[in-house]
Amino acid sequence: MFSRKTVISTLAAVGLLAAAALTLDVDIRWKDAWAQAPSPPREWSRTGPFPRHDVYYPGTEELAPDEMRVVACGTGMPQPRLAQAAACFLVELGNGDKFIFDMGEGSFERIMSLGIPLDQLDKVFLGHLHLDHAGDFPAFYFTGPVNNRLTPVRVWGPSGVKPEWGTKAWVRNMKEMWAWESATRGSAVDPRGLELEVNEFDWMAVNAAIYDENGVTVRALPAIHGDQSVSFVLSWKGLRFAFSSDTLPNKWWLEHTKGVDLSVHECFIPPAYMMARYGMAPSEAVFVGTQGHTAAQAFGKMMSMTRPRRAVCYHFQNDFDTVMVVENAIRETYDGPLDLASDFMVWNVTEEGIRTRMGVPNHDSYPAPPQRQKQPPDSMKAYQWTAFSLSGIEPESAAVTNAVIEAFNEENGVDVKPSLTGLPFQERP
Ligand SMILES: [Zn+2]
Ligand SMILES: [Zn+2]
Numbered sequence: 001m002f003s004r005k006t007v008i009s010t011l012a013a014v015g016l017l018a019a020a021a022l023t024l025d026v027d028i029r030w031k032d033a034w035a036q037a038p039s040p041p042r043e044w045s046r047t048g049p050f051p052r053h054d055v056y057y058p059g060t061e062e063l064a065p066d067e068m069r070v071v072a073c074g075t076g077m078p079q080p081r082l083a084q085a086a087a088c089f090l091v092e093l094g095n096g097d098k099f100i101f102d103m104g105e106g107s108f109e110r111i112m113s114l115g116i117p118l119d120q121l122d123k124v125f126l127g128h129l130h131l132d133h134a135g136d137f138p139a140f141y142f143t144g145p146v147n148n149r150l151t152p153v154r155v156w157g158p159s160g161v162k163p164e165w166g167t168k169a170w171v172r173n174m175k176e177m178w179a180w181e182s183a184t185r186g187s188a189v190d191p192r193g194l195e196l197e198v199n200e201f202d203w204m205a206v207n208a209a210i211y212d213e214n215g216v217t218v219r220a221l222p223a224i225h226g227d228q229s230v231s232f233v234l235s236w237k238g239l240r241f242a243f244s245s246d247t248l249p250n251k252w253w254l255e256h257t258k259g260v261d262l263s264v265h266e267c268f269i270p271p272a273y274m275m276a277r278y279g280m281a282p283s284e285a286v287f288v289g290t291q292g293h294t295a296a297q298a299f300g301k302m303m304s305m306t307r308p309r310r311a312v313c314y315h316f317q318n319d320f321d322t323v324m325v326v327e328n329a330i331r332e333t334y335d336g337p338l339d340l341a342s343d344f345m346v347w348n349v350t351e352e353g354i355r356t357r358m359g360v361p362n363h364d365s366y367p368a369p370p371q372r373q374k375q376p377p378d379s380m381k382a383y384q385w386t387a388f389s390l391s392g393i394e395p396e397s398a399a400v401t402n403a404v405i406e407a408f409n410e411e412n413g414v415d416v417k418p419s420l421t422g423l424p425f426q427e428r429p
Contacts (some may be wrong), residue, residue, distance in 0.1 A: 127245020
């Protein structure tokens, strides 16, 4: 028989252990924040700015020359939801380079909310061509010119099991699908941002350097996800960022991501949840949650074997009632540093440490101003309107529109001609 005292002290010890395990991550961050707070004064000003911020305000912090910042611009699923866009991670480096890894649906508006000039976001790496990893690329690419992009876009993506499934064919077909869009859009605004460089690489090449410029190397690893999928590892100044895109845990990831600084790997909620939330059949839920993707326990196992400085899981519905389910499942197999990603989670990575915060985006953002002189095409010459459309312009409202343009010209000391509403009176077909 245990004495009452023994039982109480045993319970207290178990409680303390549990509390220590639960607060490990939090403690580390609290210490970081504490170290950054000024000391003294002990009492903060009642009118000045509060001295400690645990959030990231985009566009307000300079990157150190040896610092990497990663912003989650999409951590969710193919099923659209307001809280989480589909896969997208932005990597910013202290040398000024910026890289986008995957661009799932909904991620473009997250990227735009950061206020970064699109001229600086010219490098996109697609791990595979599912819509939840590439669906917003057409929006990003084709609306570039109306969002002040004046530099070409460069995209990297895997080859196909069949040539017509590869990235080159995907881009060619995308351009064909949006032929009218680019013809009409490009005739009204500076079309330089519609230039596109496609870099297709062998999806089966292991650890092949597919990008090597300015001290930055991006290597591709084969992924196991419907074939012709890849993962990426970016290296710069001794820092390494690994991004799985979609994959089952595999030997290539195990061999080439050991000890990386930030290991961003997909991870799913348990199949039972997918049955309950999506109405999936058992076979469907098990396939999607454990064969087409990585089960949370398998994610944990891979992180235990690769031991990154910080593990990040994404690609699940990060909700009040799923987050502990996923974390507990991961903790069955992994006890290291871990973040369960949600949109606008931000990581600042240096040799000294990794700081995780939530970003506070601008919900009413405008595109950053153009960084170079714009050269809009002559819209009258660039695109020939049909006589049918021109014949439909209503004269009385056209006169009102022309007066608006006249007032604009006077106010701004310019002489812009109404290209369509001026026509009916001069060249009525
Ligand atoms: Zn996928
Ligand atoms: Zn996916």
